[in-house]
Amino acid sequence: MEDLSPADLKTILHSKRANVYYLQHCRLLVNGGRVEYVTDQGRQSLYWNIPIANTTTVLLGTGTSVTQAAMREMAKAGVLVGFCGGGGTPLFSANEVDIEVAWFSPQSEYRPTEYLQAWVHFWFDDVKRLAAAKYFQYARLGRIREHWLGSRSLHEAGFQVIEAALISALEQGGQDIETSTTTMELLTVEARLTKRLFKLACDAVDYGSFRRAKRGTGTDPANRFLDHGNYLAYGLAATATWVLGLPHGLAILHGKTRRGGLVFDVADLIKDAVILPQAFLSAMRGDDEQAFRQACIESLARTEALDFMIDTVKSVAMRQASDTP
Numbered sequence: 001m002e003d004l005s006p007a008d009l010k011t012i013l014h015s016k017r018a019n020v021y022y023l024q025h026c027r028l029l030v031n032g033g034r035v036e037y038v039t040d041q042g043r044q045s046l047y048w049n050i051p052i053a054n055t056t057t058v059l060l061g062t063g064t065s066v067t068q069a070a071m072r073e074m075a076k077a078g079v080l081v082g083f084c085g086g087g088g089t090p091l092f093s094a095n096e097v098d099i100e101v102a103w104f105s106p107q108s109e110y111r112p113t114e115y116l117q118a119w120v121h122f123w124f125d126d127v128k129r130l131a132a133a134k135y136f137q138y139a140r141l142g143r144i145r146e147h148w149l150g151s152r153s154l155h156e157a158g159f160q161v162i163e164a165a166l167i168s169a170l171e172q173g174g175q176d177i178e179t180s181t182t183t184m185e186l187l188t189v190e191a192r193l194t195k196r197l198f199k200l201a202c203d204a205v206d207y208g209s210f211r212r213a214k215r216g217t218g219t220d221p222a223n224r225f226l227d228h229g230n231y232l233a234y235g236l237a238a239t240a241t242w243v244l245g246l247p248h249g250l251a252i253l254h255g256k257t258r259r260g261g262l263v264f265d266v267a268d269l270i271k272d273a274v275i276l277p278q279a280f281l282s283a284m285r286g287d288d289e290q291a292f293r294q295a296c297i298e299s300l301a302r303t304e305a306l307d308f309m310i311d312t313v314k315s316v317a318m319r320q321a322s323d324t325p
Helices: 068-076 114-123 126-150 152-156 159-179 183-205 221-243 261-267 271-285 289-302 305-323
Strands: 019-023 026-031 034-041 044-049 055-060 064-066 080-083 102-104
Touching (some): 019 289, 055 221, 114 126, 126 305, 152 159, 152 271, 183 271, 221 271, 221 289, 221 305, 261 305, 271 289, 289 305
Antiparallel strands (some): 026 034, 034 044, 080 102
16 A cells, blocks of 8 residues: 555545635735635734645636735645636636636646546547536436435425426436437537526526526526526536546647637536536525535535545546547
């Protein structure tokens, strides 16, 4: 067995870490050897500890600053840090697509090469890349079925009334995935199913009419919560790809030239399963952003979303690479 240093023994696997933070109007610094965020209350400054060894992602919203010492400590602990706009929404917007959060990965290249080598072994083959994208989509369908039908909180909120329609939509989605011959067709299948899920969630909680707004322009609660929650999923996805040593540009579905495309691919594994229903549920309950964010984080942790992301990416990497001549 390989000898481990005391520091290694204290390391918590990223897939087992419990915390995702969104912070705003505060300062991050090192105080007494600990990373803390400071908020001002009148003439007093309140210090709150961040357990970085048990944290995967820190999102810094409006009115935040961070010291070099704090960034150094978070990098050593493998914490992914991202700057974003208010409420975790995109920092910038472009004409056609949102530009992702400005991410700062831990600055260590001593990451595993096994999965990167397996990934690039099949990535340049269009057929194998499409097969990998289909694998992702099947995994996504399974996750939706598992959470929407198995979650007691969703069941109590009224989602049991749309179970038959959900099963039908997932079965149709599986058939459409199987018959897709290009990534564009697969993206269309993905978008069509998500649109059906929006309709089913609206019916389950009696939300009324809903139209998904692009680039953070929605003003109704469900749209705002979807934007907010999706960026929590992007944080976990970026963590998963960094842990496995995969560059964010090696996308399998969102295009070879889409910046951060692999992050979007991996986030899609759990977005519709966890974030989508919670957005409508919180909107109907009248939750504020903090309550919604806490509900999402608890659900992501309870369903072991990061574990699922990492295991799925690992499975695709090794499976597709082994099938490549």
